[in-house]
Amino acid sequence: MIPGMSDTAEQGEGRTGPESDDERRARQRERRIGAHRSARRVLARSGHQRTLRERLDLLERAADVYDLDELSDLYGGGVVEALEEKVAGLLGKEAAVFFPTGTMAQQVALRCWAGRTGNPTVALHALAHPEVHERNAFSQVSGLRPVRVTSEPRMPTAAEVRDLDEPFGALMLELPLRDAGHLLPSWEELTEVVEAAREREAVVHFDGARLWEATVHLGRPLDEIADLADSVYVSFYKSLGGYGGAVLAGPRALTEEARAWRHRYGGTVYQQFPTVLSALVGLERELPRLPDYVRHARVVAAALREGFAAAGVPWARVHPEVPHTNEFQVWLPYDAETATEAAVRQTEETGTELFGRPWGTPGPGLAVTEISVRAESLEWTPDDVKAAVTDFVARVTGADGL
Structure with missing residues (x-):
C-alpha cells in the first residue's frame, strides 16, 4: 500500500508543544477528505469518504435486488444464503460461505486446505496482503507458515513456483497484486503458474479481493478465471461499493468446514443483512x-x-x-x-x-x-x-x- 502522507506540521492555535505525528496525520486526512467532499469533479468517490446518511442511501436500491418482506437473517440463512448462492454461481464454484472480513475468510480457507494437504506452508508473494497488512495473522493466529515465492514488484512466475526450494501445501495468488501497482499476469502466465503449483501437488487459492475487474485484462469471464483455483475469496467493498464483507467459494466440503471455523473465529454474526444487501446492490449495479x-x-x-x-x-x-x-x-x-x-x-x-x-x-x-x-x-x-x-x-x- 502507498505509504501515508507526511505534510509539514502546522502549529495549532493555543498549542503548548509540537504537533505529534498522529495529530498531523489526522489533520491532514481531515483536510483532504474535506476538500474531496467539496469538490465538484473527482475521479472516484469511495464509501469511507461519505457520511452515514449518504451511505444509508445505498439501501434505497435494496428492494430491487431482494424481497424485503422476508424475515431477516439469523446467524446466516435468508438473505445471507441468497448472496452465497449468487456468488458461487458467478464464480462457477460448488458452494460459497459469507465472512465479515476477507482476513478471516482467507485464514480459514488456508487452514482448511492445510488440514487436507497435511502441509501448513503457504507460498505467496512478499507483497501479498497477509504479508504486508495483517500483522502476521497466518502464523500468529492460524498456525500457517508463509514462504515468499518472490519479493520482486511483479507477479510470481511459473519457474519461481516450480523451483521453490521447500514443499508447500497451498499457493496463494493475489489477483490483482495491489501493492505492486494492481498488476495481473496474462492468461497464459496465470495458467502456467497454476500448472506449476499442481506439479508441486499443491492446491491453489486466489486472493480475489479485486478479482471482479480482472476480466478485461485476462480476457476471460469470472467463472473461467475462478475455475483455475481450488478456492477463491472475493470482497464486496473494494470494487462493488458495499459496506464490507467477503465470500469464500470452492468445493462444498471446504465451505462447510469453513462455516465451522468461521464460528470459532467469531465470524458467525447475529445479523448481517445491511452488509449483505449492500453487496447484492453492488453486484447488480457496479459489477456490470x-x-x-x-x-x-x-x-x-x-x-x-x-x-x-x-x-x-x-x-x-x-x-x-x-x-x-x-x-x-x-x-x-x-x-x-x-x-x-x-x-x-x-x-x-x-x-x-x-x-x-x-x-x-x-x-x-x-x-x-x-x-x-x-x-x-x-x-x-x-x-x-x-x-x-x-x-x-x-x-x-x-x-x-x-
Whole structure:
C-alpha cells in the first residue's frame, strides 16, 4: 500500500508543544477528505469518504435486488444464503460461505486446505496482503507458515513456483497484486503458474479481493478465471461499493468446514443483512460497469502521461503504463509533502480533484499515489485530465521553486 502522507506540521492555535505525528496525520486526512467532499469533479468517490446518511442511501436500491418482506437473517440463512448462492454461481464454484472480513475468510480457507494437504506452508508473494497488512495473522493466529515465492514488484512466475526450494501445501495468488501497482499476469502466465503449483501437488487459492475487474485484462469471464483455483475469496467493498464483507467459494466440503471455523473465529454474526444487501446492490449495479471503468482507466492513464510530458515534468511514470484494472499508480519526481499540498490546494481552489489519495515516499525525491477510475471518471475527457495535470504541475513547481 502507498505509504501515508507526511505534510509539514502546522502549529495549532493555543498549542503548548509540537504537533505529534498522529495529530498531523489526522489533520491532514481531515483536510483532504474535506476538500474531496467539496469538490465538484473527482475521479472516484469511495464509501469511507461519505457520511452515514449518504451511505444509508445505498439501501434505497435494496428492494430491487431482494424481497424485503422476508424475515431477516439469523446467524446466516435468508438473505445471507441468497448472496452465497449468487456468488458461487458467478464464480462457477460448488458452494460459497459469507465472512465479515476477507482476513478471516482467507485464514480459514488456508487452514482448511492445510488440514487436507497435511502441509501448513503457504507460498505467496512478499507483497501479498497477509504479508504486508495483517500483522502476521497466518502464523500468529492460524498456525500457517508463509514462504515468499518472490519479493520482486511483479507477479510470481511459473519457474519461481516450480523451483521453490521447500514443499508447500497451498499457493496463494493475489489477483490483482495491489501493492505492486494492481498488476495481473496474462492468461497464459496465470495458467502456467497454476500448472506449476499442481506439479508441486499443491492446491491453489486466489486472493480475489479485486478479482471482479480482472476480466478485461485476462480476457476471460469470472467463472473461467475462478475455475483455475481450488478456492477463491472475493470482497464486496473494494470494487462493488458495499459496506464490507467477503465470500469464500470452492468445493462444498471446504465451505462447510469453513462455516465451522468461521464460528470459532467469531465470524458467525447475529445479523448481517445491511452488509449483505449492500453487496447484492453492488453486484447488480457496479459489477456490470467495471469493464467500462477498466477501459476508461487506460484513457485516463494515457492522458496523464501526455499531460506530464507536455507540462515539462522531467520524469513521470504511470504504472503499469497500460492499466491492468481500473486502478494504477502514478510516480513523480517530487517530495511527497509538496505533491500532497499541491493536490489538496488544487481541489480546494478549483473544485477539481485529480489526486484524491495520499502521496507516499518510495525513495528520496519521489512521490507515488494511486488512481482509481470509477463512475465519476467516465465524465472526464483526455483534455480534462491534461488540463488538471497542467494546473497541478504549476502548483508543485511553484511550491518547489523549480
